[in-house]
Amino acid sequence: MLGLSTVAVAILLPAFASAIPKHHDRIQCPVIFDARIPVKTSRADFNDPTRSLFNTEYVKGQNLTWSSIIEFPNVEPSVFEDRKTHKPFEVTIDNDSIFVISQGPQIGFRRAGLLHKDDANEEGADEADKGVVTFHWSVKQDPKKPLNLTHEYMNVWHERGDYMGNQFTFSMGLLLPQDGGDGINTRAKREQFRVQDNKNNIIFDVPIDWKNWQNFAVQLDHDKSTIKVFYSKGKDRLRAVTKALPNDNTGGGQLQLGMAKKPTETETVVWDGYHEVMKKKEGQIYGGVFVEDNTQGRRGCFSE
Ligand SMILES: *[C@@H]1O[C@H](CO)[C@@H](O)[C@H](O)[C@H]1NC(C)=O
Ligand SMILES: *[C@@H]1O[C@H](CO)[C@@H](O)[C@H](O)[C@H]1NC(C)=O
Numbered sequence: 001m002l003g004l005s006t007v008a009v010a011i012l013l014p015a016f017a018s019a020i021p022k023h024h025d026r027i028q029c030p031v032i033f034d035a036r037i038p039v040k041t042s043r044a045d046f047n048d049p050t051r052s053l054f055n056t057e058y059v060k061g062q063n064l065t066w067s068s069i070i071e072f073p074n075v076e077p078s079v080f081e082d083r084k085t086h087k088p089f090e091v092t093i094d095n096d097s098i099f100v101i102s103q104g105p106q107i108g109f110r111r112a113g114l115l116h117k118d119d120a121n122e123e124g125a126d127e128a129d130k131g132v133v134t135f136h137w138s139v140k141q142d143p144k145k146p147l148n149l150t151h152e153y154m155n156v157w158h159e160r161g162d163y164m165g166n167q168f169t170f171s172m173g174l175l176l177p178q179d180g181g182d183g184i185n186t187r188a189k190r191e192q193f194r195v196q197d198n199k200n201n202i203i204f205d206v207p208i209d210w211k212n213w214q215n216f217a218v219q220l221d222h223d224k225s226t227i228k229v230f231y232s233k234g235k236d237r238l239r240a241v242t243k244a245l246p247n248d249n250t251g252g253g254q255l256q257l258g259m260a261k262k263p264t265e266t267e268t269v270v271w272d273g274y275h276e277v278m279k280k281k282e283g284q285i286y287g288g289v290f291v292e293d294n295t296q297g298r299r300g301c302f303s304e
């Protein structure tokens with residue numbers, strides 16, 4: 001946010017105006033959770049609760065550390081990042097990405113997911129559960145760590161506090177029938193990104209771009225009980241790709257971001273099904289992850 005003093009300095013010293021990071025122009029609203037990674041961050045910082053932006057315990061393979069999961073790919077920053085201040089990151093999974101809960105190892109998943117450390121699970125416990133908020137993220141593909149899109153991947157989702165569902169889900173790969181898939185296996189259905197509503201209806205889909213950044217935003221209006229999706233490619237401005245559609249946004253919970261690879265030939269999704277032995281890591285590149293408040297600050301603000 002540009003304070004008055006910054007504006008004053010810019011007026012007094014026009015020569016330095018260009019030193020103001022450009023991404024400030026693109027983020028228009030108060031930020032609730034900033035999950036953009038400062039350029040100086042190391043992989044080991046993700047292991048340290050005092051230095052990481054994220055919860056360091058959840059959600060990852062039992063015997064893995066975040067420093068072995070997170071990588072910093074050598075790619076151009078995404079649209080809401082400035083190379084001087086922030087850098088993209090990659091979340092990886094492999095054969096050992098098995099999360100263990102009290103009921104046992106979740107062998108249906110290969111998963112690694114980040115939770116912002118200030119994102120509380122209880123309904124109403126943080127500002128992202130109220131009013132009008134927009135969840136922003138950009139994704140890019142890593143040709144060196146390809147996914148197996150015969151499987152469904154959940155990449156970004158807001159999970160209810162009672163873990164009984166998601167207010168929205170961003171997924172790719174072949175959608176399982178349990179998650180709203182129609183059981184038809186085509187290349188188009190494998191190689192797509194989807195935004196699903198709280199009932200798993202697909203409200204937006206777009207082919208995966210193998211070269212460019214793809215930018216997504218999901219706006220939840222907790223007062224009007226609606227969801228609206230925005231999308232753009234590369235450095236283009238976001239534009240609405242759905243209307244405000246009815247959605248049940250209640251239940252609080254947390255934003256999860258990373259990869260949850262689901263099994264094939266499964267009944268329960270979590271506890272059974274097939275996974276090939278993964279000989280190599282699979283990765284998804286993220287940038288420009290933040291959650292903004294569209295009710296505070298400038299009226300009707302939205303970062304596009
Ligand atoms: C990982 O792969 C090895 C073989 O490379 C296999 O023995 C092991 O059971 C696999 N682990 C899991 C959790 O699937
Ligand atoms: C983690 O390591 C322990 C000890 O070697 C092993 O018993 C357990 O199965 C491992 N967990 C996973 C999910 O591979």
Ligand SMILES: *[C@@H]1O[C@H](CO)[C@@H](O)[C@H](O)[C@H]1NC(C)=O
Pocket residue numbers: 148149150151264274275276
């Ligand atoms: C991709 O997944 C399918 C379904 O599990 C499996 O049959 C296939 O062997 C996998 N492909 C690779 C390259 O691992």
